[in-house]
Amino acid sequence: MPNRTDLFEPEPDDTREAIMKATYDALSKHGYADLTIQRIGDEFDKSKSLLYHHYDSKDALLVDFLAFMLERMEGTIPLEEADDADDRIRIGFDHVFSTFLGGEQSEFNRAMTELRAQSAHDDAFREQFTKNDRYFKQRIQNIIEEGIEQGIFREVDAEQVATMIHSIVQGAMFQSTTSTDPELEEIRAELDAYIQSRLLADD
Amino acid sequence: MPNRTDLFEPEPDDTREAIMKATYDALSKHGYADLTIQRIGDEFDKSKSLLYHHYDSKDALLVDFLAFMLERMEGTIPLEEADDADDRIRIGFDHVFSTFLGGEQSEFNRAMTELRAQSAHDDAFREQFTKNDRYFKQRIQNIIEEGIEQGIFREVDAEQVATMIHSIVQGAMFQSTTSTDPELEEIRAELDAYIQSRLLADD
Numbered sequence: 001m002p003n004r005t006d007l008f009e010p011e012p013d014d015t016r017e018a019i020m021k022a023t024y025d026a027l028s029k030h031g032y033a034d035l036t037i038q039r040i041g042d043e044f045d046k047s048k049s050l051l052y053h054h055y056d057s058k059d060a061l062l063v064d065f066l067a068f069m070l071e072r073m074e075g076t077i078p079l080e081e082a083d084d085a086d087d088r089i090r091i092g093f094d095h096v097f098s099t100f101l102g103g104e105q106s107e108f109n110r111a112m113t114e115l116r117a118q119s120a121h122d123d124a125f126r127e128q129f130t131k132n133d134r135y136f137k138q139r140i141q142n143i144i145e146e147g148i149e150q151g152i153f154r155e156v157d158a159e160q161v162a163t164m165i166h167s168i169v170q171g172a173m174f175q176s177t178t179s180t181d182p183e184l185e186e187i188r189a190e191l192d193a194y195i196q197s198r199l200l201a202d203d
Numbered sequence: 204m205p206n207r208t209d210l211f212e213p214e215p216d217d218t219r220e221a222i223m224k225a226t227y228d229a230l231s232k233h234g235y236a237d238l239t240i241q242r243i244g245d246e247f248d249k250s251k252s253l254l255y256h257h258y259d260s261k262d263a264l265l266v267d268f269l270a271f272m273l274e275r276m277e278g279t280i281p282l283e284e285a286d287d288a289d290d291r292i293r294i295g296f297d298h299v300f301s302t303f304l305g306g307e308q309s310e311f312n313r314a315m316t317e318l319r320a321q322s323a324h325d326d327a328f329r330e331q332f333t334k335n336d337r338y339f340k341q342r343i344q345n346i347i348e349e350g351i352e353q354g355i356f357r358e359v360d361a362e363q364v365a366t367m368i369h370s371i372v373q374g375a376m377f378q379s380t381t382s383t384d385p386e387l388e389e390i391r392a393e394l395d396a397y398i399q400s401r402l403l404a405d406d
Contacts, residue, residue, distance in 0.1 A: 117320030164390055166374070168367065179329065186362070186367070
């Protein structure tokens with residue numbers, strides 16, 4: 001999940017962004033179940049009536065929060081720091097796993113797992129999370145296709161491999177937020193071994 | 204997740220098993236958030252006071268339900284139908300993915316995702332789910348170690364590969380219960396490609 005510094009300006013003057021920042025902080029503090037619009041308001045510097053003016057319910061606000069995260073996600077993963085597809089994909093993994101391992105945003109990640117689980121019985125959450133998934137998978141797929149064009153990767157089914165990588169990262173995120181023993185270093189190391197044996201190996 | 208037929212006797216006479224079966228049915232019908240001990244009682248043929256006698260709360264009952272599932276899981280995955288480790292692991296994947304794809308227990312799987320997400324803020328759930336994870340990972344690891352002994356698999360770090368496979372399956376389960384577009388067939392196909400390139404390939 002993107003971190004707070006990447007997602008928000010230090011002093012957002014745009015109302016929506018200020019609401020989103022307050023939502024991020026309230027989610028990190030209270031989790032999903034104990035979140036209320038009132039508690040989001042407590043993190044918000046401007047008039048609380050703005051919140052009620054813009055959103056009918058906590059869940060409507062949270063669906064918009066997910067859409068906002070998707071809009072901002074583009075800039076948060078530093079893939080562009082390398083030319084070769086294999087380096088780009090590793091930079092992406094390092095970035096994503098650092099957010100699971102780092103601890104500083106673990107409370108926010110826990111809240112995101114709770115939020116995602118709401119999708120089991122809420123169509124609006126389910127549709128928005130599916131959009132976010134598609135974006136993430138498409139970015140991975142683009143890198144794999146670049147790697148194939150660059151002659152670095154084998155001619156695999158790029159969409160299928162991207163779907164797999166997405167599932168691995170999602171499993172790791174789920175582990176990191178719901179297990180006492182998430183073994184994230186092992187998953188990170190095995191991701192490299194997977195890329196090596198499935199995409200690169202031709203020695 | 205194991206299915207209802209594999210988990211329960213048709214007419215359990217043991218009280219705990221009868222309670223567990225009622226819990227399975229109530230979870231499938233109501234999900235986690237709307238579950239109450241009263242609603243579990245509605246699925247229960249015996250005296251409802253038995254439920255209150257055995258369990259202090261809905262969550263205490265559900266933690267015991269997870270422990271029960273772990274006890275019963277041993278018999279539910281038909282790994283023993285093959286001798287070779289590569290066949291055994293594929294039989295396991297087919298079994299697990301059939302429960303995601305089949306639809307008949309999709310309501311139960313959704314409830315399990317909601318339950319798992321409770322672990323984000325509940326230590327008792329978190330500890331029990333971690334036990335269940337460890338059992339599942341250990342079984343995968345045993346098959347990989349057998350495959351290495353049989354000379355079928357490469358000499359990989361069996362624990363690391365097992366952790367990865369567990370993360371993939373968990374990501375797939377999470378997708379199947381929280382996405383409008385879970386792409387489970389792609390994940391299943393890519394699991395075969397992963398096993399092929401990481402464990403088998405030596406051609």
